[in-house]
Amino acid sequence: MQRVLWSVIAIMWLTILTYSIVVAVVCTVSAVLLRLQPLGAKPGPVNRLAGLTIGRGFRLIQRWHLTGARQLVTATVVSWALWTILGALTIAIVTPGYDPARMWLVYGLLCAIVGSVIGFIVAFAGSAYYAKATRMSTFEGAAGYFVMFMSLMGGGVGAAVLGIGMAMFFYQQGH
Numbered sequence: 001m002q003r004v005l006w007s008v009i010a011i012m013w014l015t016i017l018t019y020s021i022v023v024a025v026v027c028t029v030s031a032v033l034l035r036l037q038p039l040g041a042k043p044g045p046v047n048r049l050a051g052l053t054i055g056r057g058f059r060l061i062q063r064w065h066l067t068g069a070r071q072l073v074t075a076t077v078v079s080w081a082l083w084t085i086l087g088a089l090t091i092a093i094v095t096p097g098y099d100p101a102r103m104w105l106v107y108g109l110l111c112a113i114v115g116s117v118i119g120f121i122v123a124f125a126g127s128a129y130y131a132k133a134t135r136m137s138t139f140e141g142a143a144g145y146f147v148m149f150m151s152l153m154g155g156g157v158g159a160a161v162l163g164i165g166m167a168m169f170f171y172q173q174g175h
Contacts, residue, residue, distance in 0.1 A: 008095060011095075012091060012092060012095040015091050015095075016084075016087070016088045016091050016092075019084070019087045019088070019091065020080075020084045020087070020088070023080055023083045023084055023087065024080050024084075026053055027053050027054055027076050027079050027080045027083070028076065030046075030049050030050045030053040030054055030076075031050070031054060031072055031073070031075075031076040033046045033049065033050070034046060034047070034050040034054075034072070035069075035072060053079060053083075054075050054076050054079040055079075056078075056079055056082055057074070057075035057076060057077070057078035057079030057080075057082065058071075058075045060075075060078050060082075061074050061075055061078055093106055094106075103170070103174070104167055104170035104171040104173075104174055105167060107166060107167065107170045108163050108164070108166050108167025108168075108170060109163065109167075111162050111163050111165075111166035111167070112159040112160070112162060112163025112164075112166075113159070113163075114162060115158040115159045115160075115161060115162025115163055116155040116156070116158050116159035117155070117158075118158050118162070119154040119155045119156070119157050119158020119159065119161075119162075120151050120152070120154055120155035120158065122154055122158070123150050123151045123152075123153060123154020123155065123157075123158075124147060124150075124151040124154070126150070126154075127146060127147045127150035127151060127154075128147050131143040131146055131147055
């Protein structure tokens with residue numbers, strides 16, 4: 001039993017190391033491609049990739065008032081660290097070898113995230129159709145506010161229903 005536990009821990013750390021290296025490569029490639037972009041060019045796929053991979057790093061170092069290459073390198077390192085921490089926590093949570101009976105809350109939270117996305121999309125489509133079918137006023141964005149409010153409510157309901165329902169299901173399966 002002890003040997004199995006140590007092998008699971010070793011596999012977890014190896015996975016975290018591999019993930020960290022992959023994230024470092026992706027952030028570095030994104031930074032190099034962003035650096036090769038000409039100044040004043042229209043935003044394209046490279047800018048979108050950089051926004052997804054190292055955009056949070058730029059937002060966090062904004063207060064440091066760095067310029068030029070120092071800003072890009074620092075933002076890349078900060079983004080790599082954030083992605084690595086997030087990935088390491090996720091890998092540590094879902095690593096097999098833990099007692100699944102105690103994982104019902106984590107699974108419920110993951111299902112709540114999926115439920116919120118599904119609820120948001122369904123409520124958005126339904127409320128947009130309703131606003132158009134009833135010829136709701138668009139004066140000062142009334143129809144837009146209605147659609148967004150209903151979408152957010154749908155996301156909350158979807159998260160609650162799927163999250164609580166699946167947490168109860170996983171709790172009963174574990175006990």
